[in-house]
Amino acid sequence: MARYTGAVCKLCRREGQKLFLKGGRCYTNKCAIERRAYAPGQHGQSRKKTSEYGLQLREKQKARRYYGIQEGQFHKYFLMAERRQGVTGENLLRICESRLDNIVYLVGFASSRAEARQLVTHGHFKVNGRKVDIPSYLVKPGDVVTIKDKSKESDSFKNIIELNGSRPVPQWLDVNREALEAKVVNLPERDQIDAPVEEHLIVEFYSK
Numbered sequence: 001m002a003r004y005t006g007a008v009c010k011l012c013r014r015e016g017q018k019l020f021l022k023g024g025r026c027y028t029n030k031c032a033i034e035r036r037a038y039a040p041g042q043h044g045q046s047r048k049k050t051s052e053y054g055l056q057l058r059e060k061q062k063a064r065r066y067y068g069i070q071e072g073q074f075h076k077y078f079l080m081a082e083r084r085q086g087v088t089g090e091n092l093l094r095i096c097e098s099r100l101d102n103i104v105y106l107v108g109f110a111s112s113r114a115e116a117r118q119l120v121t122h123g124h125f126k127v128n129g130r131k132v133d134i135p136s137y138l139v140k141p142g143d144v145v146t147i148k149d150k151s152k153e154s155d156s157f158k159n160i161i162e163l164n165g166s167r168p169v170p171q172w173l174d175v176n177r178e179a180l181e182a183k184v185v186n187l188p189e190r191d192q193i194d195a196p197v198e199e200h201l202i203v204e205f206y207s208k
Contacts (some may be wrong), residue, residue: 016141032200044157045060055201056202057205059197059201060201062197063096063202065197067099067102068114069096069099071137078203085151087190089181090189090190092199094187098138098187099136099137099138100134100135100138100145100185101117101135101136104119104145105158106169107175108160108175109145110164114136114165117135121133121135123148124151124157126145126147127145128143128144129144132144133142137186143183145182146179148182151179170192171192172185172187172189172192173205
């Protein structure tokens with residue numbers, strides 16, 4: 001299945017809450033949810049009773065859209081989470097959080113996860129000194145993410161850093177804004193993950 005290329009604001013409206021897919025715009029009154037807090041389409045404002053399956057499906061779709069992950073890869077992450085020790089739902093979110101594109105976004109090196117994915121693909125970042133251009137690369141505790149020296153000097157990167165420099169950074173990440181590098185201290189606990197999803201519903205969806 002091809003990656004979604006339509007209006008991302010429609011995705012937030014479909015899920016009924018902000019998924020922060022458009023960077024700075026999501027924090028202003030221009031956000032689509034602020035102006036039209038109902039699902040898109042002709043029947044978007046009609047009230048419908050959602051089945052148990054429907055709730056589980058919506059939660060899975062919400063998580064996928066929040067992180068920008070394709071269905072096949074998301075299901076692969078679920079199977080990976082099942083094999084790990086601990087709570088499957090929390091393991092799933094922990095895997096999604098440890099993607100390189102997500103790390104780049106969380107530390108303020110990109111304005112959105114979509115932008116982070118593009119910057120990683122274009123080879124602007126290194127992990128432990130080696131260039132990594134795979135957005136789905138899973139970082140580990142102790143890994144250090146840096147911006148390539150040549151990229152640091154570009155005006156576009158300087159603007160991105162200036163725009164996002166004051167964004168709060170999760171406790172499980174340590175950022176050196178002068179050196180423009182971020183270290184993964186540890187993988188996050190559930191209370192350190194801001195994803196607006198109820199992961200147990202995702203587990204129920206895939207466990208049918």
